[in-house]
Amino acid sequence: MSSGPHPTPASDLPGQRPRNQTGQRPSLLRLKWLSLGHSFRRAPKWGYLLVGGLALLLVWGEIYGTWKALHFLGSFGDIGTNVFGRVLEIGLITLSSGVTFSATTAAIQTLYLSEDLNFLLTQPLPTRQVFGLKVFETFLNTALVPTFLMLPLLLTVAVYFAAPWWAYLVIVGAALLTFAAPVGLGALLAVGLMRVAPVGRVREVSTALGVLISAALVYVIRAVRPEVLIQKMNDPAKFEELLRNFASPSSPLLPPSWASQGIWRAAHGQLAPSLLPLLLLTALLLGGATWLATRAYQEGWARALDSSTPRLDPTPRRASATELWFADLGPAGSLAYKDLRLTLRDPTQWSQLLIVVALAGVYLVSVRAVPIPVPQFRGILGYIQLAFQGFIVSGVATRLAFPAVSTEARAYWLLRTGPISPRQIVLSKYLSVLPVTLVLGMVLGVVSAHSMALGPTLVLLSILVSLSSAFVIPALGVGLGAAAPRFDADNPSEIGVSPGGLAFMGLSLLYSVLSLLLLAKPATASVLRPELFPGYSALSTPEGVLGLLGLLLVTVLGVWLSLRLGWTRLDALD
Amino acid sequence: MARTRIVISGGAATGACHIPETGLRLGCGPMIEVLHYTKRYGTHEAVGDLSFTVTPGQIFGLLGSNGAGKTTTIRALVGLTRPTAGTVRVQGFDVWQQPMQAKATFGYIPDRPYLYGKLTARELLRFVAQLYRVPNAEAEIDRWLEFFRLTDFGNELIETFSHGMRQKVVIISALLPDSPVLIVDEPMVGLDPHAARQVRELFRGYADKGRTVLLTTHSLPLAEAVCDRLVVLDRGRVLGQGSMDELRAQTGTAEGGVHGDSLERIFFRLIEEEQAEEAARREQNAGQG
Numbered sequence: 001m002s003s004g005p006h007p008t009p010a011s012d013l014p015g016q017r018p019r020n021q022t023g024q025r026p027s028l029l030r031l032k033w034l035s036l037g038h039s040f041r042r043a044p045k046w047g048y049l050l051v052g053g054l055a056l057l058l059v060w061g062e063i064y065g066t067w068k069a070l071h072f073l074g075s076f077g078d079i080g081t082n083v084f085g086r087v088l089e090i091g092l093i094t095l096s097s098g099v100t101f102s103a104t105t106a107a108i109q110t111l112y113l114s115e116d117l118n119f120l121l122t123q124p125l126p127t128r129q130v131f132g133l134k135v136f137e138t139f140l141n142t143a144l145v146p147t148f149l150m151l152p153l154l155l156t157v158a159v160y161f162a163a164p165w166w167a168y169l170v171i172v173g174a175a176l177l178t179f180a181a182p183v184g185l186g187a188l189l190a191v192g193l194m195r196v197a198p199v200g201r202v203r204e205v206s207t208a209l210g211v212l213i214s215a216a217l218v219y220v221i222r223a224v225r226p227e228v229l230i231q232k233m234n235d236p237a238k239f240e241e242l243l244r245n246f247a248s249p250s251s252p253l254l255p256p257s258w259a260s261q262g263i264w265r266a267a268h269g270q271l272a273p274s275l276l277p278l279l280l281l282t283a284l285l286l287g288g289a290t291w292l293a294t295r296a297y298q299e300g301w302a303r304a305l306d307s308s309t310p311r312l313d314p315t316p317r318r319a320s321a322t323e324l325w326f327a328d329l330g331p332a333g334s335l336a337y338k339d340l341r342l343t344l345r346d347p348t349q350w351s352q353l354l355i356v357v358a359l360a361g362v363y364l365v366s367v368r369a370v371p372i373p374v375p376q377f378r379g380i381l382g383y384i385q386l387a388f389q390g391f392i393v394s395g396v397a398t399r400l401a402f403p404a405v406s407t408e409a410r411a412y413w414l415l416r417t418g419p420i421s422p423r424q425i426v427l428s429k430y431l432s433v434l435p436v437t438l439v440l441g442m443v444l445g446v447v448s449a450h451s452m453a454l455g456p457t458l459v460l461l462s463i464l465v466s467l468s469s470a471f472v473i474p475a476l477g478v479g480l481g482a483a484a485p486r487f488d489a490d491n492p493s494e495i496g497v498s499p500g501g502l503a504f505m506g507l508s509l510l511y512s513v514l515s516l517l518l519l520a521k522p523a524t525a526s527v528l529r530p531e532l533f534p535g536y537s538a539l540s541t542p543e544g545v546l547g548l549l550g551l552l553l554v555t556v557l558g559v560w561l562s563l564r565l566g567w568t569r570l571d572a573l574d
Numbered sequence: 575m576a577r578t579r580i581v582i583s584g585g586a587a588t589g590a591c592h593i594p595e596t597g598l599r600l601g602c603g604p605m606i607e608v609l610h611y612t613k614r615y616g617t618h619e620a621v622g623d624l625s626f627t628v629t630p631g632q633i634f635g636l637l638g639s640n641g642a643g644k645t646t647t648i649r650a651l652v653g654l655t656r657p658t659a660g661t662v663r664v665q666g667f668d669v670w671q672q673p674m675q676a677k678a679t680f681g682y683i684p685d686r687p688y689l690y691g692k693l694t695a696r697e698l699l700r701f702v703a704q705l706y707r708v709p710n711a712e713a714e715i716d717r718w719l720e721f722f723r724l725t726d727f728g729n730e731l732i733e734t735f736s737h738g739m740r741q742k743v744v745i746i747s748a749l750l751p752d753s754p755v756l757i758v759d760e761p762m763v764g765l766d767p768h769a770a771r772q773v774r775e776l777f778r779g780y781a782d783k784g785r786t787v788l789l790t791t792h793s794l795p796l797a798e799a800v801c802d803r804l805v806v807l808d809r810g811r812v813l814g815q816g817s818m819d820e821l822r823a824q825t826g827t828a829e830g831g832v833h834g835d836s837l838e839r840i841f842f843r844l845i846e847e848e849q850a851e852e853a854a855r856r857e858q859n860a861g862q863g
Contacts, residue, residue: 312726316716319700327704334704338693345692345731410688414747417652418705419678574656 028120028133047484047499054506059152061513066156074160083377085264088157090367092256094388095146096178097362098395103142103186104193105351108207110138110494111190112301113348121301131293135187135286141497142186143179145505150175158267167266174266174275177282178259184285189213191292194300207347212354255281331420332428339404339432349407352399353436359392360440367448379527382452383516386462389444390469390512393437394505400436401477402504403495404429405570406485422482422570426563430478434471441470457526457538465515468551472515472558473508479562480504483569511558518554519547603666605630605755605786606651611660613646613810620646621810623660628788628803630754633781635801636790637841642807644790645685648759651788652682664755678706680755681748685763687740691733695724695743698732699750706751718746722769737764745773749780756780758789762796774800798837806844813844 040048073080111134120130154171163171197205258274265272319327326337343349367385405425408415415425445466449459484500495501522544526533538544604627611624621643628634636644649655650662653669653676662669667676689698696715703711719725722742732740741764748756756777762770777787777800791797797804804821806814814821818837825843 311730313729314725315729316712317694317696317729318712323700331705334701338690338697338701341697342690342692410686411690413654413682413684413688414702416654417677417682418702419674420705421674572656 028125028129029136032133032137043499047503051499051502051506054503054510055148058506058509061510062149062152063156066153067160070157070160083381084157085260087381088153088264089257089260091153091388092150092178092260093254094359094363094392095150096182096256096259098359099143099146099179100182100185101354101358102352102399103138103182104189104213105186105207105348106142107135107138107183107186107190108194109348110134110141111187111297112194117301121298127298128290128294131290131297135183135289137494138187139180139183141494143183144497145502147175147179150178154263154267157263161267161269163267164269167269170266170271170275171263174259174262174278177275177278178256181255181278181282181285184282184289187289188285188292191289191296191300194303195296197303204347207351330424331418332424332431335415335420335425335428336432339429342407352396356396356400356436356440359395360444363388363392363444364447364451367451376527378452379454379458380524382449382454382458383461383520383523383527385448385452386445386465387512387516389441389448389466390473390515391509392444393441393469393473394508394512396437396440397433397474397477397508398496398501398505401430401433401474402481402501404433404478405482405566406487406489406495408485409487409489412485412487422567426478426482426567426570429482430475430563433474433478437470437474438467441466455526455530457533457536458523460536460539461519461523464548464551465519468515468555468558469512471555472511472562475559475562476508476511477504479564479566480507482566485570485573511554514554515551518550519544522547604628604663605665606634606757606788607661607663608647608651609661609663611647611650611662612658613643613650613655614658619810621807624805624807624810624812625660626805626812626815628786630784630786631781632802633777633787633789633800635797635804636788636807637794637797637804638790638807639845641809643810644807645759646810647807648757648788648790652680652757653677664757678751679753680757681751681753683745683748683756683758683761685760687737687744687764689732689740689743692731694729694731695719695735696728698743699747702747703750706753708751711750714750715746718749722746722772738766738769741765742769745776749776754785756785756787758787760791761789762791762793794837794841804837806841808845808848811848813848814840 070081070084073084111131114134114137117130117134120133121127151172154175155168158167158171193205193209197209255278258272258278262272262275262278323337326333329336405412442463445462446459449462454462480500480503481495484498484503486495486498486500489495496505522533522538522541525541525543526538533541539548606626606628608624608626611621612619613621624643624647626634636647638644646655650657651664651669653673656670664676665679667679669676693701696719699715699718700711702708703715708714715728716725719728722745724739724742724746727735727739732743735743745761748758758777761773761777765773774796777789781787781802789797789801798818801818803817804815805812806821814824816824818840821840821844822836825840825847
């Protein structure tokens with residue numbers, strides 16, 4: 001027997017007991033919690049203070065805004081509060097649609113591409129336990145922010161209507177179920193797809209199919225109410241009515257509508273039966289995913305590790321004309337082309353573009369359907385909904401702009417040690433995202449303004465505010481993403497859920513509100529006093545001119561300061 | 575191995591070295607300067623007051639145990655870790671004051687070959703060539719792929735490559751710009767014996783053309799075979815510095831033994847001396863306490 005220089009096993013040391021004799025099963029959640037604690041202690045405290053401050057400001061703003069809106073609308077009686085109910089429903093539909101669209105890709109990334117899986121799935125741990133942890137992580141990555149965004153608003157509604165104590169529990173539960181259901185669906189789809197997708201292209205095929213199926217599911221439920229479709233297809237008049245009804249937020253087949261009804265009724269002291277199908281659906285999806293995972297998870301993971309068979313073609317593939325054109329723009333151009341190439345090749349990235357289109361579609365369909373009888377309401381809501389558009393652009397930027405630098409991941413050394421400056425890197429990333437947010441912002445601004453039949457001033461303001469958001473929000477995303485990059489994230493979904501990511505979301509939401517407030521005076525003047533301010537005349541008042549100048553200033557400063565912060569901090573990175 | 579003769583013309587710091595065999599004219603001042611470099615992480619000092627210079631035509635080795643500060647020093651030289659104190663220069667450019675100029679003068683081979691998995695080898699190398707503005711890049715890429723027997727894999731995604739193949743791509747990306755300085759962190763990890771020999775010969779040939787190579791390695795035989803000068807580090811401090819002969823004289827170790835044995839003896843002698851000094855210091859402190 002060798003008596004070489006081996007360290008004494010811990011179990012042989014006096015007074016120490018081996019861990020496995022404690023009878024305690026290892027807790028993966030405790031392990032994650034421990035790791036989170038270490039990260040928290042080592043991270044700069046100013047970051048947490050900033051995030052905490054922003055969160056408080058956001059919660060206060062939400063509560064204050066909701067309370068004021070309810071008071072204002074309540075002065076019109078039930079019609080007014082019902083309008084609030086519909087807007088709440090639109091909000092829940094839009095947010096849960098966003099979660100549904102992203103849950104499958106996030107589930108594939110979290111369940112199959114996380115780096116810690118190499119360790120976890122080779123340990124003597126039940127697959128179910130690892131799967132449970134990863135589904136929980138998927139929920140945190142996709143639904144944490146929407147849940148926290150909705151809760152203060154929902155609880156304010158409950159306080160406003162003097163709801164009984166149990167209603168608060170029901171409301172929190174309904175909000176959690178609203179976002180847990182799409183996560184369960186995403187996990188179910190992820191496990192199924194990873195098991196059946198062809199070996200060698202498992203990740204690509206699964207992600208592509210996952211996104212398409214999620215989008216199709218949302219649209220089928222939202223736009224094709226199957227129970228009435230067959231009856232009405234033959235009658236053109238009824239078909240037109242049906243098309244209008246598709247957009248109606250009160251869709252009996254839509255889970256967020258069940259949640260919305262449940263929350264609204266609970267706030268009024270009644271327990272709505274619609275919460276039962278929501279509960280059953282969520283349990284079914286999560287239970288089904290767990291059942292499937294116990295059979296197919298480990299195998300799917302092993303299949304995902306198999307790479308495609310190389311074709312070994314020695315003929316050199318030369319640079320395309322487009323690549324050469326980008327290269328002529330300098331290092332930043334080459335970087336932009338490299339990013340474009342990676343985005344188009346990586347389904348977890350290009351699928352984000354589909355999500356953008358799908359989110360915009362759901363939002364516009366929902367906005368067009370808001371039944372508002374009073375013209376002034378329409379104008380005011382038409383202006384306020386610009387803040388929601390800002391939220392959508394923020395959601396998009398959370399996926400595209402904020403992770404832009406972090407997705408360099410561990411290959412960042414190649415840029416850091418190469419002759420390309422942090423300024424060039426940040427600008428290249430910003431200019432790559434800008435076309436997407438500009439197109440999205442303009443489409444949302446123009447289409448929603450026209451579909452709500454807003455006056456000329458509001459249409460112009462809608463376009464200007466959308467443009468400003470389209471410039472500033474991705475700059476905030478790229479800037480803060482570069483200031484606090486996560487090159488070592490376990491999976492890409494984690495990148496946004498960090499102090500920097502949360503700060504970005506908070507700041508971009510605040511910006512959406514700030515840009516509205518700057519032009520609120522001329523907007524309300526044109527809506528409430530159309531006889532005094534016809535055409536664009538509200539914009540030529542001192543408040544209008546100052547508001548426009550203010551918007552220009554915050555747009556320029558917002559872009560410049562955000563990007564500057566990004567490249568300065570990236571340069572200082574150790 | 576035959577060494578290329580370097581003729582010094584002009585002053586040592588500012589003049590030019592003319593290499594007759596290649597016709598190359600390179601600066602003859604130090605290509606790498608590390609002056610009083612210190613790196614602290616909080617209260618922990620990873621490297622303390624380290625100074626050395628590397629002149630053209632040299633392969634300079636940084637040796638040491640795990641945690642000695644080799645990689646920390648390399649990371650400061652390539653712009654990855656900011657020095658707490660001191661200066662690091664490459665070809666006269668301060669890496670942290672003139673980063674763009676400095677980074678255009680060296681190629682870097684890190685210890686772990688992290689690359690963009692969704693690019694093919696050719697696409698990645700073209701991207702590097704564009705960043706460094708390499709002339710006639712496509713032909714150079716073909717040549718290097720052929721050299722490392724990767725031509726058949728040139729159009730394949732890097733995510734399908736083995737560790738060794740990725741390491742070869744990283745080495746090509748560092749050699750492609752044909753920079754005057756090559757900075758290398760543990761170059762042989764993951765390489766097969768054939769590639770390891772190729773890389774060893776490449777480094778020698780690189781230096782023989784009047785260029786400079788700085789490398790860290792745990793492989794004492796490799797260091798002894800290729801390095802002209804060495805620094806032995808331990809816990810951030812210099813234990814010994816110089817050519818093999820100078821180190822032998824410093825440590826009193828005899829030349830000879832099997833290939834590589836000589837440096838091994840020097841290395842362990844330096845480490846033992848340091849440990850003995852450390853033990854003496856502790857005893858002294860304990861006695862005072």
